[in-house]
Amino acid sequence: MxxxxxxxxxxxxxxxxxxxxxxxxxxxxxxxxxxxxxxxxxxxxxxxxxxxxxxxxxxxxxxxxxxxxxxxxxxxxxxxxxxxxxxxxxxxxxxxxxxxxxxxxxxxxxxxxxxxxxxxxxPGLADSPAAKTGLKVISIEDMRWARRDIKTVQLLYPSMGKMMAKKQGCDDAWLVEDGVVTEGTSNNAYIVKNGTIITRELSTHILHGITRAAVLRFAREAQMTVVERPFTIEEAQDADEAFITSASTFVLPVVEIDGAAIGTGAPGPMAARLREIYLEESRKAGV
Missing domain, CATH: 3.30.470.10 (Aminotransferase class 4, branched-chain amino acid transferase, N-terminal domain)
Incomplete structure (x- = not known):
């Protein structure tokens, strides 16, 4: 139809x-x-x-x-x-x-x-298999224009980034500028180390994600520690967990970056808990 x-x-x-x-x-x-x-x-x-x-x-x-x-x-x-x-x-x-x-x-x-x-x-959007298996990502140079905080339809380079990842048998790419991660091709990026959630602070370098704002609010309400600062790919590879957020994926774990397993190589408990909280609270607040 x-x-x-x-x-x-x-x-x-x-x-x-x-x-x-x-x-x-x-x-x-x-x-x-x-x-x-x-x-x-x-x-x-x-x-x-x-x-x-x-x-x-x-x-x-x-x-x-x-x-x-x-x-x-x-x-x-x-x-x-x-x-x-x-x-x-x-x-x-x-x-x-x-x-x-x-x-x-x-x-x-x-x-x-x-x-x-x-x-x-x-159908099944909230039950994505990737929530259980996790995503594999690669890192690529961030070659987008400088106003990533504006959600424009200029999506050619993010599309190219996703195709670069697909060609390497991975799911997505994290973009790197001046040695640190900005974000994913269509999502915000996070790592977890020693119980602390780390994600890039808001600026013109990243999209001001609506799901990001909600997830960080829920994390703080759940007494989780959040630090907003840049991090490197090497830091991410040494993290206990990694994950992404976006409006279409909610919260999804990342289990591999540039071939290196993150933590145990399986989705971690903090990403799983944040996904659970986000879906529960969002269903209640939907209009």
Whole structure:
């Protein structure tokens, strides 16, 4: 059955959805996006994602789409129309189409933003086998642009990084800059040493993960020690545990980095406990 998607005020079968070839997201990667998870038909961490979307738009001097205040209802309607119990909702805003290609931003009084949303049905999203087996990652040089705190649609290098990992029989890549880890290709990165959770502090070097914020809040509420600072690949290889967080994976353990086993080479107890807490609390707070 065809999905129903949302494009600029209309709910349409995906086959009928169209965006101009002159849309700046296509020509210039001039757009931002968010992805929210759905568990039990409820939307997870919605307010955090919308706050980050608003920040991304502001950092790029991009107009809010006309339907900005109605985004929760649009999300809920797409969940209903597509009968999503577990899955994801992707939202993308671009600067729109001025009808031709130009490096100069179009006049916002004349060109309205493009707003697109679509769903992905993912039964079993909360029961990922990777939570039990763990992920294997490689390290690669971080060659992205300098404003990683803005969640833009410029995802070519992260995609290349995932393909580099796949070619080596691994699941993902951790990005390294100036000798220290920034983050994963589409997730925030963590290690655990002597009971302390260590993760990169917020800055323009990393995405300000919404799942990251929730997981660290839950960790502190559970009396776990959290230190926000850079760490090296060598530190990670010597850690007791490692894990990632993202909206689509929640909390997943990492068991190998560049061929070196982390800890026992199996998922550790802290990552498992944080995943359990996150899923439990998120289900309760879903909207």
């Amino acid at each position: 065809s999905r129903t998607v949302y494009v600029n005020g209309e709910y349409l079968p995906e086959e009928e959805a169209k965006v101009s070839i002159f849309d700046r997201s296509f020509l210039m990667a001039d757009g931002v996006y968010e992805v929210t998870s759905v568990l039990g038909g409820k939307i997870i961490d919605f307010s955090g994602h919308i706050a980050r979307l608003e920040r991304s738009l502001g950092e790029l001097d991009m107009q809010k789409p006309a339907a900005f205040d109605d985004l929760l209802e649009i999300h809920r309607e797409l969940v209903r129309l597509n009968e999503i119990d577990e899955g994801m909702i992707y939202l993308q805003v671009s600067r729109g189409s001025a009808g031709d290609r130009d490096f100069v931003f179009p006049d916002p009084e004349k060109v309205k933003p493009t707003l697109v949303l679509f769903t992905q049905n993912k």
